[in-house]
Amino acid sequence: MSEDHRLQISFVVNGRPVDTEIEPHLLLLDLLRDKLALKGAKRSCDMQVCGACTVLVDGNPVSSCTYLAFEARGTDVTTIEGLADGEKLHPLMEAFIDNAGLQCGFCTPGMILAAKSLLDLNPRPSVEEVKEYMRGNLCRCTGYKKILESIEDAAQRMQG
Amino acid sequence: MLKPFQLHEPTTVEEAISVLGKFGDDASVYAGGTELLLAMKEGLLSYDHLVNIKAIPGLDVVDYDESTGVLTVGATATHRALEYSPLVGEKFSLISDVEHRVANVRVRNVGTLGGNLCFAEPHSDPGVFLLLYDAEVELVGSGGARKQSVEDFILGPYETTREPDELLTTIEVPRLPEGSRHAYIKFGYHERPSLGLGLVARVDNGTLADIRIAVGSVGPKPVRVRNAEERLRGASLADLFGNTQSSALLDEAGRMMAEAAEPVTDLHGSAEYKEHLLRVFLEEALEEATRG
Ligand SMILES: Cc1cc2nc3c(=O)[nH]c(=O)nc-3n(C[C@@H](O)[C@@H](O)[C@H](O)COP(=O)(O)OP(=O)(O)OC[C@H]3O[C@@H](n4cnc5c(N)ncnc54)[C@H](O)[C@@H]3O)c2cc1C
Ligand code: FES
Ligand code: FES
Numbered sequence: 001m002s003e004d005h006r007l008q009i010s011f012v013v014n015g016r017p018v019d020t021e022i023e024p025h026l027l028l029l030d031l032l033r034d035k036l037a038l039k040g041a042k043r044s045c046d047m048q049v050c051g052a053c054t055v056l057v058d059g060n061p062v063s064s065c066t067y068l069a070f071e072a073r074g075t076d077v078t079t080i081e082g083l084a085d086g087e088k089l090h091p092l093m094e095a096f097i098d099n100a101g102l103q104c105g106f107c108t109p110g111m112i113l114a115a116k117s118l119l120d121l122n123p124r125p126s127v128e129e130v131k132e133y134m135r136g137n138l139c140r141c142t143g144y145k146k147i148l149e150s151i152e153d154a155a156q157r158m159q160g
Numbered sequence: 161m162l163k164p165f166q167l168h169e170p171t172t173v174e175e176a177i178s179v180l181g182k183f184g185d186d187a188s189v190y191a192g193g194t195e196l197l198l199a200m201k202e203g204l205l206s207y208d209h210l211v212n213i214k215a216i217p218g219l220d221v222v223d224y225d226e227s228t229g230v231l232t233v234g235a236t237a238t239h240r241a242l243e244y245s246p247l248v249g250e251k252f253s254l255i256s257d258v259e260h261r262v263a264n265v266r267v268r269n270v271g272t273l274g275g276n277l278c279f280a281e282p283h284s285d286p287g288v289f290l291l292l293y294d295a296e297v298e299l300v301g302s303g304g305a306r307k308q309s310v311e312d313f314i315l316g317p318y319e320t321t322r323e324p325d326e327l328l329t330t331i332e333v334p335r336l337p338e339g340s341r342h343a344y345i346k347f348g349y350h351e352r353p354s355l356g357l358g359l360v361a362r363v364d365n366g367t368l369a370d371i372r373i374a375v376g377s378v379g380p381k382p383v384r385v386r387n388a389e390e391r392l393r394g395a396s397l398a399d400l401f402g403n404t405q406s407s408a409l410l411d412e413a414g415r416m417m418a419e420a421a422e423p424v425t426d427l428h429g430s431a432e433y434k435e436h437l438l439r440v441f442l443e444e445a446l447e448e449a450t451r452g
Pocket of ligand 3: 101102103104105107139
């Protein structure tokens with residue numbers, strides 16, 4: 001298919017408005033990484049299983065590896081790059097650092113964004129609820145215990 | 161890698177049908193894309209035209225008619241919408257209970273009920289609860305509109321009665337009889353379920369006054385097991401659990417379930433293993449649905 005099928009889309013990424021022309025088959029992950037230089041979301045399984053490519057669209061998690069970029073038009077997209085407020089880290093980021101919730105870090109952007117969407121929905125989840133919600137985000141390093149502790153700690157910090 | 165395609169965004173069902181009719185085999189309906197895009201990335205399916213039916217306003221509406229007791233789910237309603245709908249949670253708690261356990265949060269956020277049914281991947285959950293509710297689908301195509309039970313709609317792996325130019329528009333779900341309780345057992349170690357066993361029971365005066373049983377994922381398609389329902393209906397709870405007689409009754413019902421579900425040997429396990437699981441989980445589900 002040729003240029004005539006290009007779409008003009010606008011949306012907001014991490015608070016910044018974006019206007020761009022894309023082809024319908026472009027995946028959101030490739031738009032973020034290759035066109036917008038936001039490399040936080042990672043491609044790993046490429047089949048919606050691992051969650052390394054997780055970003056938030058209007059606050060809800062999607063697998064950007066299997067999500068067409070045009071679907072983001074008119075939405076508010078959050079990637080890991082948008083979580084810190086200048087130099088000030090998000091409580092989830094601080095909690096992951098303080099509790100050693102990461103080792104290689106490959107899964108971490110997706111973990112933190114999925115956890116953010118959970119805490120926005122349910123600020124005081126039980127351990128079972130955290131496990132259930134985070135089931136689709138895989139980590140090859142930590143064994144998950146430290147990740148659960150990080151999320152619990154972040155939930156407490158966010159209560160203030 | 162996804163191959164380029166042309167995107168169509170009809171705003172009415174009629175328009176969608178006419179685009180599908182015009183491009184025939186070169187076109188596909190695209191809803192959440194959680195199945196379709198994976199298959200296209202792998203090169204298993206290839207289309208020059210995708211028809212985004214999410215552009216049709218109102219096709220995702222979930223609505224309940226108090227007077228008929230029927231829940232109407234628009235085809236593009238997502239798993240997540242059903243999982244969190246207060247209406248569904250209150251009046252159709254079997255649906256929210258199962259939807260909460262479908263796939264992962266990201267797939268639930270994007271994947272639709274209509275897409276799940278039309279793809280007819282055997283390792284799926286919704287078919288089972290829809291059979292328990294005696295749900296119907298409505299399809300609209302160039303030949304007009306028709307209704308069909310979900311049971312008759314799904315023919316086998318990746319196969320339904322849907323014509324290429326037909327759109328699944330709504331799923332109609334009647335309420336369960338007053339006083340019913342449910343259990344849904346989802347089992348497996350893979351990404352998709354290896355077994356889904358759903359059961360609806362109504363206990364009256366210590367006997368199983370009514371029961372519905374459906375099984376999915378183990379075989380080619382989800383099935384209701386009416387002869388096992390018949391066999392168990394009227395049994396007293398005392399007869400069902402914990403003695404040799406009850407164990408013979410459950411063995412018999414378990415065999416009927418295996419016969420109806422036609423377990424297949426695949427990556428999820430052997431047919432024999434799945435038959436064994438059916439018997440084990442039947443008892444578990446019965447206990448869950450009949451004991452307070
Ligand atoms: C990692 C992973 C885990 C999963 N786990 C589970 C699970 O545990 N349980 C489960 O049940 N499912 C599971 N699924 C399957 C999940 O993709 C489906 O449940 C999902 O709902 C499909 O809907 P969709 O809108 O994304 O379909 P699409 O991919 O958009 O469409 C699927 C097919 O249906 C057709 N179609 C879609 N809508 C219509 C319509 N209204 N009318 C006519 N044709 C239509 C399309 O043309 C296409 O052929 C899983 C999927 C993934 C990727
Ligand atoms: S890379 Fe998208 S879910 Fe694994
Ligand atoms: S920290 Fe390495 S994959 Fe999670």
